[in-house]
Amino acid sequence: MKRFQKSYVIFSIMVFLKMALILYFGLLILQYPLIGIDVEHKNGKWVVGQVYDKGWASKNQIEKGDIIQAINGIDPGEHKTVARFNYVEKAKSITIVDQQANTNTYAISYKDVDIQYFMYLFLPLLLCLATFFLGLYFYCANKEESSAMILICFLFSLGLCYLSAPVSARADLVGRMTVTVTFPGSLVLLIHFLKSYFSKHHLEFVKDRMINILYIAYFLVLTSHFFFNGEPRAFTRMVELGFFILLVCLLLFLLARLYYKYKHSEGKTIIQILLTAFVIAFSPFIILYAIPHIFWGKGFVSAELASMFLLVIPLAFVYLQRAKKLFDIEFLLGRLQYYALLSFALTTFAIIILITVFDMKILSGSAFLFFFLFFIVAILFLYIKEYIDYRLRHHLFCQKNHVEANLHNFFQKAKHETKVNGFIASLLREIKEVLRVKEVHYINIQENKDLNRWIVKNQQEFSFSEEIEQVNWRNCHPGSLIEVQTGFCVVIGEHYHVKEIIFCGLKKYKTTLNIQEKIWLENIAYFSSVLLENFKLIEGLFEEIEHYHKTRQNENDSYPSWLSRLLFSLSEKERMNLSIDLHDTILQDQLQLLRDIEAIKTKMTDPYLKESMYHVKETILDNIHLIRETCNELRPPFLSELGLIQSIQNLIERVKLRSNFLLHADLDPTIQRMVPEDELTVYRVIQELLNNAMKHSKASEVSISLKKINRGFMLSYIDNGIGIRMSELNDSFKTMGIYGIKERVRSMGGKIKIESAQNQGLKVQILYRQGDNEIDQSVNCG
Structure with missing residues (x-):
């Protein structure tokens, strides 16, 4: 009880703090657009040192070297953001003397930078609220688990980090302190949560000593901000980004190691989903912002844009919490390799066109951003296309021959065949009807090693043997489709140096097969090869039994031992099926009838009827006992369990x-x-x-x-x-x-x-x- 009260108090404090910060950050972003001016104090004047691309200043032709004369009508040195950080932010008006000695006073508003609402308020607020409500949900569902509290701390920290980043860019002290604490801290909490979560399922994710080391390193990074102010802040920023990259790499390494260690367990799908979600969430920020910022002092895109993919993390946790069945992540990742290859080729071609036509620099941030976004969109498009093709395949593609439906119908009919010749005749008819070809033949070809070629064995039934014999069939296996001058050949069986093939002539007007028809023909050939092999085994079995009966010495001879074993095995299977049927039908009906009699008996008052109902009940009990004994005799109870x-x-x-x-x-x-x-x-x-x-x-x-x-x-x-x-x-x-x-x-x-x-x-x-x-x-x- 005390533990519950303690967690309730901690959670209440976190909720209050997060709501207060969300309200404060949201109002500050709404009130002040991002100006984006870095100033220097030279010769008693405040001079523009740098203008950032995404801010209000870049949209209003303010350039490096301009002089800031006043901010909100007062001296720039008295403005808090200038005095504290040498940034011009949180201002309503600004007076500037440009390099032509022209003095202009600007009213700062979102009128010229509407995109900032989306980039710096809507997206961060969306993620922050998503993590907030997700934290509430996890607390209500798992309030007594310590791992749930760590997860809630991580979600709250992640949301506040994203929302405080644009506030920190506005040189707000609370925003800077928040992003400094939550930026690396969220990842440490995530690793701590995963350690606690997997430990509960007896999986070793990371040792306790490593968690302690991470927290110590985290506090060392925090303390670096107390020793560096002003210009050296670039160094602390590099330390923050470097530590963040190391934490992401450590997280992905630990998950990958856990997956390979437990890849044969039931939990591998959850590990794969988490690993994929974290790669998608953190890769854009690291590749497009963190690494370029460390080496070149500037990211290819803004931190807010690169952090958009962090939304994947709460979505992944919601899915894992709510999903009763997990999607096939291995199938999606397998498709990803193929789609990524196609998308990379298409994106490379598109970027070459842009560089050629629009004279875009290949190493510029806009070119890199376009390449990345186009690459991601192309992959998503291919996934969506596959889904749409599946849902609308009956309307998108020509169904003139109904090849997919016929594939299903043919095997439904083929299961009633018992002889090889009958099955092959059905297969030839099906191919001729579906593909609308002029002729279809079943051919046997045999390898002649002396002549180093293949010979058609039934040439008298087939007039195109010469071009068939010119093909090297050695590496052609069931399902292989070979195109010849007069049609198509598909392999349906092989035995030693003999191949069984189906020859299909050309369609009407001598047209070739389309892709859908080729796929259908390969599939029906491959599955037919399996059926054909089974039919041959069955025929061989019947022939051996028939031969045995013909060669029996006298009527007292027993069956061969292998046949006896087979017959007993079939008999036991039928006994088991009968036992299951008796148990699941008649026995259950008798039990339900017994319950009904008990219910009726409690409502009776006539002693004679009660006595009669008692005898009926005893008869039913005898029947239930008899049915159970019969089931036990048909299927020995617990033979595999008891020995x-x-x-x-x-x-x-x-x-x-x-x-x-x-x-x-x-x-x-x-x-x-x-x-x-x-x-x-x-x-x-x-x-x-x-x-x-x-x-x-x-x-x-x-x-x-x-x-x-x-x-x-x-x-x-x-x-x-x-x-x-x-x-x-x-x-x-x-x-x-x-x-x-x-x-x-x-x-x-x-x-x-x-x-x-x-x-x-x-x-x-x-x-x-x-x-x-x-x-x-x-x-x-x-």
């Missing part, structure tokens, strides 16, 4: 509750995890043995033993039931359970031994060793 031994133990406990025989179980707890398919096989075998014992054996005592052996296990089952005739073991219709057990054991590569006789019980022994693949010799029915 094989615990799952079998749970199965045995359920069997004990339902059976009328004594069940002894000896399960070796040292058996470790096996392949999931093998674990499921063992579970199903034991489940089937116990089901047979309950349904058919009429046994009074059953024993199950599962022991670990070298590289495997041994499973033993013994009961004292009625047994079975050994002659019936291979009859899958009479002993479906035993037959299924044998096939399951064979599919996993195990050996099974079955001993039984009429009224002498049943004994089953299963041996499995990892790596033992002699499956076909593994069945030994005693």
